[in-house]
Amino acid sequence: MSQPRTALADLRDERGTQTARWRARSRVVLFPLAAYVATRALVLLVIVFGPHRQVRVEDVAGYKQTSSPATPGSLLDVLTSWDGQWYWDIVIHGYAASATNSVGQPVQTNLAFFPLFPQLVSWTMDLTGAAFAPAAVATSTALGALGVTMVHLLIRTIVDERRARGCVLLLCTFASSPILSAAYTESLALVLVALILLLLHRRAYLWAVPAVLLLGLTRNVVPPLLVVVLVHWVLQVRRHGRDHRRDLRLALLTAAGIVAVGLWPVLAALHTGEPTAYTSTLSAWPGFTGSIFRPAWVSTAMRYPAVGVLLAIGGLGLWLATRLLPGRRRWGPELATWAIAYPAYLLATTSPSFSILRYLILAFPLGLLWLPDASSGAQLRRQRFALWGLAATGLVGQWFWVTKLLVYAGAHGGWGYP
Structure with missing residues (x-):
């Protein structure tokens, strides 16, 4: 005859269950944080x-010099150079009153830079009493940790743990991933993009609305996310039919995305009294072709046909991979659509430069291309070997990216701007 369970035994079972849950939850954050650190x-x-x-680059055309660093520069000097100087200017002096000079010509101003990141740095400075440089680096580094954790959670939720770890490893060792500790918006954008994709996958549409609006104040990357939302909506209707409550929430999310696209341009216009302040100052930067219907990459491909051929091959290869790769259905529509829409958006809106390496940080689902289904232990071992090989190659790439781009090495020692 079985003995009745005691209250002590029930308590032990409950504690054991809680311990198991804590361990399971801790595993979600331990690997991405360990890889990041x-x-x-x-x-x-x-x-x-x-x-x-060396970061004394005031003689470089278009370089903003808010603070004059030593030569050679310190760690904080390096991590707050380039765009970091513009954010420093925003925090210290506020936004420019006009996007044009005295004769009405567009000039480079800090109106080209979105306000959420400098606002977070300003709050960090107020809370800690720190100067801009340590506050900005600490803010970016902390956001980067949160970002890779969100990427891990996103891919773990949609695909599986193995591929989540693989993508995090490739993300943390990507050539331009040092930018996640610099005074740039990549860390904050990574958090928000991964969060929005996760909320969309979980159909938490209303929760995604504020995240989309915040992204609209961080980086101009909301348009490809709108493509993801629309694809998700179409598939929901196909699979589950009409649902007025769901459709209303998705319509609200879509409207929020449209608002987010124009949010900073409108705020810049209100601040300056110039309706085209944001686009005017953008036109003063290198790579502007004079028309949004003539992207810089297209102009380059027309001048250099080999570039166009390479872009066409790359685009076709990416599309085929997302259609034919073993296990690609595990990606789900959110990751698969973002993996195509975001690179396409970059080609349509950016100019050929080394900055493309930095922009590709947000294309983290492309790491899944190296992590297809493995039908045998031998395939899995080969995949792991290739993964670690890519990670090692990325670390070598980081050396060149830092020493040749992030750190200004002089007119003959550097490659350009990050």
Whole structure:
């Protein structure tokens, strides 16, 4: 005859269940945080010991100099250079009163830079009493940790744990991932993009609305997300038929996305009294072709047909991979659509430069291309070997990205701007 369970035994079982749940939840964050911390340590070593640590680049056309660093620059000097100087200017002096000069010609101003990141840095400065440089680097680094954790959770939820870890590893070792610790918006944008895709997958449409609006104040990357929302909506209707409550919420999310696209341009116009302040200042930057219907990449491809051929091959290869790769159905419509829409958006809106490496940080689902289904242990081992090989290659790439782009190495030692 079985003995009745005691209250102590029930308590032990409950504690055991809680411990198991805590361990399961901790595993969700331990790997991405460990990968992030380890690679950030390597990045710091590269910056500290990298050659030609010179950041006095006031003689470079178009470079904003808010603070004059030492030569060679310190760690914080390097991590707050380039666009970081513009954000520094925003925090210290506020936004420019006009996007044009005294004769009405568009000029480069800080109106080209979105306000949420500098606002977060300003709050960090107020809370801690720190100066801009340490506050900006700390804010970006913390947001980067949250971003890779969100990417892990997103891919773990949609695909599986193995591929989530693989994508996080490739993200943390990507050549331009040191930018996640610099005074740039990549970290914040990574958090918001991964969060929006996760909320969309979970059909938490109303929760995604504020995240989309915040992204509209962070980076101009909402348009490809609108494509993801529309594809998700169409598939929901096909699979589940009409649902007025769902459709209303998706309509609200779509409307929020449209508002987010124009949110900063409208705020810039209200601030300056110039209706085209944002687009005017953008036209003063290199790569502007004079028309949004003539993207810089297209102009380059017309001048250099080989570039066009390479872009066509790359685009076709990406599309075929998302259609034919073993296990691609595991991606779900959100990851698959973003993996195509975002690179296409980059080609339509950016100009050929090394900055494309930085922009590709947000194309993290492309890491799944290297992680197809494995039908045998041998295939899995080969896949792991290739994955670690890519990670090692990325770390080598980080050395060149930091020492040749992020750190200005002089007119003959550097490659350009990050």
